[in-house]
Amino acid sequence: MITLLGREREVAELEGLVDRIRERGDALVVRGAPGIGKSALLAVAAARAEAYKVMVSSASGVQSETHLPFAGLHQLLRPMLGSADQLPARQREALLGAFGMAEVSDPEPFLVALAVLNLLGEAAVHRPLLVVVDDVQWLDRPTTEVLAFVARRVRSDPIVLLMGLRDGYPTSLDGSDVPELRLAGLDAAAAEELLDAHAAELSAGLRRRVLSEAAGNPLALVELPLAMDTGAVTTEAGLLPLTARLERAFAIRLAELPPHTRGLLLVAAADDGHDLAHTLAGGAMVAGAELTAEALAPAVDAGLVELHEQALRFRHPLVRSAIYQKAGRTDRLAAHAALARVHGHDPDRRAWHRAAAIAQRDESVAAELEGVAARARQRGAIPVAVTALRRAAEVSEEPTAGALRLLAAAELAFELGRGDQAAELLALAEPSVLGELPGARVVWLSEVLGEGRNDGPARIRRLVTTAETAEAAGDRQLALNFVQAAALRCWWSDPGWEQRRRVIALAERLAAGANDPELLITLATAAPVERGADVVERLIEVRDARLDGAMTRLLGVAASTVGAFDLVGDFLDASIADLRAQGRLGLLTRALSTQVWRQIFCGDWAGALLVAEEAERLARETAQPRRQASALGMLGLLAGLRGEEARGLALAAEGERVLGTVAVSSPVAVLLQHARGVIALCAGRHDEAFEHLWRLFEPGDAAHHLIWRQWVISELAEAAVAAGRQEPARRAVAELEQVAALTPSPLLHVGLRHARALLADDADAEALYQDALSADLSSWPTARARLLLAHGMWLRRRRRIQEARVPLRAARDAFDVLGLLAWGEKARQELRAAGEASDLRVPPAAEQLTSQELHIARLAASGLSNREIGQQLYLSHRTVSTHLYRAFPKLGITARAQLRDVLGDTSRD
Structure with a gap:
């Protein structure tokens, strides 16, 4: 292809992807300016695939189809839908529901994405599959989000996903880890060769001008000479952006076409498809006369369009936009009005064309667009629903109706994770025209x-007042939302007992019962000390109750908030399984974040690493920067505990970058401070560790947190003793002793027993160590190992060498099992100082696996099939199989049945 002159390197890269498709999958975005050759490169890859008998599935975005939910995905998958029956029931229902082919009670976009991944994987079982998607920037957003999901997960399948994307258009692929091939202009020699092949007769002056203005763009090198022949490119035109000059170059040819041909081209440009029959029908309505395909012959001869059987396609997307922009406003309105009648059988297409055909507000059109939004939401295409509601608001005749539609759009945008878009829509809604309850919804969304902002007690008072307003208006759920928001702000920054008591009183009045999960989470966050005993007691009462994943997540968070991490798993294990099955990845990410702390405090460090990595990945995919920053902080802390100081600090820094401008008093910022303290402590930088951790205890510091400080008291005490700063640590312990008298928080009491012993005088220390070690620490193996280490160090420093070796050995062995390398090394150093050498730790076989391999192996050891594991981790079952295939040799096993034995305790859920 002549447009591929000078693209030898890019052609080789794409052909190489196709050549390797049987060995591994891949994904690549081919990005560049209009006319730079993206489509030609994708065509080369497709031709190579067909020559190798590789199956090719393709789709292309159309600018006027961006508002049709999953239109691009349906185009791509149409040949494979016959295999949808092989999908798991929930995935099949979600996928067919997305295409409007089935009713879906509660659509979840990520179930659609997983269904697509599995459908492509099944197709690739028979033959490797090349998926080519051009003009991604014009696909509907639900489709691009599915493509981004799939692109991150095809590495282990014989699938290559190639996507062409025009510069300057934001998509779901921006900022992803999908590799890109960025196309620049042709070099001088290739540009000259291409120009000479198409316009060898140009004068030297025009030739220099074309080469200069085209800047290596292949389409410009072909089209600008033709435009110059007709006078379309003037000196003034040369000042326009290249895209605009190319559009003008195409548009100039329209003037030479017959009126009926121009009318047909405008209808085709305004339509959201390629159907020739629709174009002819719409053109006939505009012209008032019967038209046939013959009327398009002049446009074909002019090189503007191509006819393929019953399809009309523009030679280049810029031709479509040039025709549409060149037309007068009245002509465009007429074309859309005709298309609204042509698509009368399709309510979504009809509504969009009606909306484009009016020059004034029209409530009937607004109502139709509201119907479009409802159907899009039912199919899981929330971005389309947001767009439809916004347009409905624009054409609403009544200000109140328009404001309500904007509010509904803002709520959906927030649900989608698009806080910026939600804020913009909310700003457009006029609050003065809204009633009491809609006004409360505006306050809630704001x-x-x-x-992340911390506006202190005043904001909490406003939230409680608005909750009371919502309660009086009869909207209990909205009132509960406000109460929970107020309680959460009490957790961030203590507004005083009076404010917190008001929040609790309202929560108890609204509660469905004493054990209502929404009440328990409110009590736990608003009064974790004062009502901690009530919360723990009620959690024990309800832990065998049958609740859905969202409710059990609330109970798990409530348990963690009051420091009962030993109870967290009773709720979160079931919640996580439920949320995975439902495809509710936003809530799943939050549940995983809480699960990590349970695993950290209760000693499942291998599991904590796996879950934190999954939480970070899902937080990125679901656009939850606070959750992503939290997961990065957890990963930093875990790296520090394994002795990976540099990596831990890098992860904490990345967490701060992701957190960005969110107020530094948020719990995520406190978590990052905690992580930095633990990293420094494990690296032996005790003064620095104390400084980081002390900030959680220092009133007035941005990192001060009344509850979180309870969880790090043992680390603070350890850093204080090593740094010679016992006195401030003793003051902190004294303060927490008063807190401990009010709450049974298990983690607080475990930490205090440790801190008392560390900070005690010699006369009291022995009894305090014995008291701490005699407590039931079966749920707190890490705390027990650290306590043994501290006791052994205390004994050795008092020259009780023989006695010291016993707890030091036990600590070393416990740390080795837990995988806490930094503390394990510290125990070995202490043993050496006590005159006893230790063998080097022999890493268990499981530590040879990557995180993904270990996660999959643990699930397989629990008895799940590859398909079940894939559904849990949002991977194709082939990817699961590949990871297990790689894991078996590392573990020294040959059969799935051996996994439980070789993984041992690491197979715990």
Whole structure:
């Protein structure tokens, strides 16, 4: 192809992907300016695939189809839908529901994405599959989000996904880890060769001008000479952007076409498809006369369009936009009005064309667009629903109706994770025309959009007042939302007992019962000390109750908030399984974040690493920067505990970058401070560790947190003793002793027993160590190992060498099992100082696996099939199989049945 002159390197890269498709999958975005050759490169890859008998599935975005939910995905998958029956029931229902082919009670976009991944994987079982998607920037957003999901997960399947994307258009692929091939202009020699092949007769002056203005763009090198022949490119045109000059070059040919041909081209440009029959029908309505395909012959001869059987396609997308922009406003309105009648059988297409055909507000059109939004939401295409509601608001005749539609659009945008878009829509809604309850909804959305801000007691008072308003208006759920938001702000920054008591009183009045999960989470966050005993008691009462994943997640968070991490798993294990099955990845990410702390405090460090990595990945995919920053902080802390100081600090820094401008008093910022303290402590930098951790205890410091400080008291005490700063640590312990008298928080009491012993005088220390070690620490193996280490160190420093070796050995062995390398090395150093050498730790076989391999192996050891594992981790079953295939040799096993034995305790859920 002549447009591929000078593209030898890019052609080789794409052909190489196809050549390796049987060995491994891949994904690649081919990005560049209009006319730079993206489509030609994709065509080369497709031709190579067909020559190798590789199956090719393709789709292309159309600018006027961006508002049709899953239109691009349906185009891509149409040949494979016959295999949808092989998908798991929930995935099949989600996929067919997305295409409007089945009713879906509760659509989840990520179930659609997983269904697509599995459908492509099944197709690739028979033959390797090349998926080519051009003009991604014009696909509907639900489709691009599915493609981004799939692109991150095809590495282990014989699938290559190639996507062409025009510069300057934001998509779901931006900022992803999908590799890109960026196309620049042709070099001088290739540009000259291409120009000479198409316009060898140009004068020297025009030739220099074309080469200069085209800047190596292949389409410009072909089209600008033709435009110059007709006078379309003037000196003034040369000042326009290249895209605009190319559009003008195409548009100039329209003037030479017959009126009926121009009318047909405008209808085709305004339509959201390629159907020739629709174009002819719409053109006939505009012209008032019967038209046939013959009327398009002049446009074909002019090189503007191509006819393929019953399809009309523009030679280049810029031709479509040139025709549409060149037309007058009246002509465009007429074309859309005709298309609205042509698509009368399709309510979505009809509504969009009606909306484009009016020059004034029209309530009937607004109502139709509201119907479009409802259907899009039912299919899981929330971005389309947001767009439809916004347009409905624009054409609403009544200000109140328009404001309500904007509010509904803002709520959906927030649900989608697009806080910026939600804030913009909310700003457009006029609050003065809304009633009491819609006004409360505006306040609620403003609250959650400003979640990271800390405005102190005044904001909590406003939230409680608005909750009371919602309660009086009869909207209990909205009132509960406000109460929970107020409680959460009490957790961030203590507004005083009076404010917190008001929040609790309202929560108890609204509660469905004493054990209502929404009440328990409110009590736990608003009064974790004062009502901690009530919360723990009620959690024990309800832990065998049958609740859905969202409710059990609340109970798990409530348990963690009051420091009962030993109870967290009773709720979160079931919640996580439920949320995975439902495809509710936003809530799943939150549940995983809480699960990590349970695993950290209760000693499942291998599991904590796996879950934190999954939480970080899902937080990125679901656009939850606070959750992503939290997961990065957890990963940093875990790296520090394994002695990987540099990596831990890098992860904490990345967490701060992701957190960005969110208020530094948020719990995520506190978590990052905690992580930095633990990293420094494990690296032996005790002064620095104390400084980081002390900030959690220092009133007035941005990192001060009344509850979180309870969880790090043992680390603070350890850093204080090593740094010679016992006195401030003793003051902190004294303060927490008063807290401990009010709450049974298990983690607080475990930490205090440790800290008392560390900070005690010699006369009291022995009894305090014995008291701490005699407590039931079966649920706290890490705390027990650290306590043994501290006791052994205390004994050795008092020259009780023989006695010291016993707890030091036990600590070393416990740390080795837990995988806490930094503390394990410290125990070995202490043993050496006590005159006893230790063998080097022999890493268990499981530590030879990557995180993904270990996660999959653990699930396989629990008895799940590859398909079940794939559904849990949102991977194809072939990817699961590949990871197990790689894991078996590392573990020294040959059969799945051996996994439980070789993994041992690491197979715990």
